Amino acid sequence: MIGALARATFSLLAGSSLLKKAASRYGLRRTGGIARRFVAGETVAEAIAAVRQLEARGLLATIDLLGESVTSSEQAVAAAREYVALIETAAAAGIASRSLSVKLTQIGLAVDRATAIDNLRRIVDAGVEPGFFVRVDMEGSAWTENTLDTVETLWSIGYRNVGVAIQAALRRSPADVERLNALGMSIRLVKGAYREPRGVAHRRREDVERAFAELMETLLVGGHRPAIATHDPRLIERTRQLADARGIARDAFEFELLYGIRRDLQHSLVRDGYQVRVYLPYGTEWYPYFMRRLGERPANVAFVLKSLVSEESVP
Ligand SMILES: Cc1cc2nc3c(=O)[nH]c(=O)nc-3n(C[C@H](O)[C@H](O)[C@H](O)COP(=O)(O)OP(=O)(O)OC[C@H]3O[C@@H](n4cnc5c(N)ncnc54)[C@H](O)[C@@H]3O)c2cc1C
Structure with missing residues (x-):
């Protein structure tokens, strides 16, 4: 109940341009920047430096250039160009992590589908030669189809x-997973970060967890290099047990976690021989992403408030 309330509140706050403007001034300051815990920085150079730090610890990254809900085709094309430039810079930097995450409303889905297809094609095409995989994030249910x-x-x-x-x-989702598995496409499984109508989505935590566990099993057994993306220790343990019981190799799938969240878990999974990828966001448009992270865990608000008062960086 509290969780649903927090999610609803932060989803409302995410839409506030006044708050966004105020937060943007402080969010990514080196000291006391309230969003630093979740966002690697504003520039490509900062993102690549953060990727190197992760790789030095045996982790991989998927880089996300923050941005969403773009309403003009000029902005959408500009975002796609930035992604293509990111591929070139990251390839030249020689990082091992060859994975990007992209939101389609950032590259034109809200303008029209043809714009999004053209822009996604530009990015995916630029990724072929240097070996970049492009993971499309899933946004609110209005965009699923x-x-x-x-x-x-x-x-x-x-x-x-x-x-x-x-x-x-x-x-x-079960029907979507079945269709995509039959195609041979790789899926990242997540619980879902958006507040959705009851008819469209499970609302109760235990129902979401049950659905996640069922889909995880379908993906591990019949999927194609699936990514199990959660910080939930029980679901991670279930994944490990299932893989062991079915003799599924530890490198046949990967765990994915968000930058700055459960770093202890990230490292212990690496130590146990699993592939772990960290979703690493960077850029100036961090505000809605940041609000979703606060909504997932109200305790984060305390960290943020503390950092504002004490001017120390958020842990
Ligand atoms: C790699 C990755 C990619 C994602 N991509 C998408 C996407 O494309 N579309 C989408 O809708 N959602 C996406 N999500 C978000 C996802 O849907 C969930 O909202 C989010 O992962 C929180 O759920 P959980 O599975 O971690 O479980 P929870 O039950 O929410 O969390 C389990 C534990 O993890 C820790 N934790 C979780 N969230 C936080 C937080 N914000 N701050 C601090 N600690 C936290 C806490 O210790 C908590 O007890 C992604 C998540 C990951 C990890």
Whole structure:
């Protein structure tokens, strides 16, 4: 109940341009920046430096250039160009992590589907030669159908370095997973970060967890290099047990966690021989992402307030 309330509140705050303006002034300051815990920095150079630090500890990254809900095709094309430039810079830097995460409303899905397809194609195409995989994030349920259509269109053209996130909370997800598995596409399984209507999504925590566990099993057994993306220790343990019981190799799938969250868990999974990828966001448009992270765990608000008062960096 409190969780649902927090999610609803922070989803409202995420839309406030006044708060966004105020927060943007302080958010990524080196000292006391309230968003520093979750966001690697504002520039590509900061993102690549953070990737190197993760790689030095045996982790991999998927880099996300923050941004979403773009309403003009000029902004959408500009974002796609930034992604292409990111691929070039990251390849030249020689980092091992060859994975990007992209939101389709950042590259034109809210303008029209054709714009999103063109822009995603630019990014995916630029990734082929240097070996970058492009994971399309899943946004609110208003975008699910068009997101899947767009990704499947690229797949049907012949691109194989593209995959998508599927939200366990959505009632439609078992059917989507079955279809994408049959295609051979890699799926990232997440619980779902958006507040959704009851008819569309499970609302109760235990229902979401049950749906996640079922889809995790489907993906481990019949998926294609799936990413199990959660910080939930019970679901991680269930994944490990299932993989062991079925003799599934530890490098046949990966765990994915968010930058700055449960770093202890990230490292212990690496020590146990699992592939672990960290979702690493950077850029100036960090505010909605940051609000979703606060909504997931109200205790984060205390960290943020403390950092504002004490001017110390958030742990
Ligand atoms: C790699 C990755 C990619 C994702 N991509 C998408 C996507 O494309 N679309 C989408 O809708 N959602 C995405 N999400 C978010 C996801 O849907 C959940 O909202 C988020 O992961 C929190 O759920 P949980 O599975 O970690 O479990 P929870 O039960 O929420 O958390 C389990 C434990 O993890 C820790 N934890 C979780 N969240 C936080 C936090 N914000 N701050 C501090 N500690 C925390 C706490 O210790 C908590 O007890 C992604 C998540 C990950 C890890």
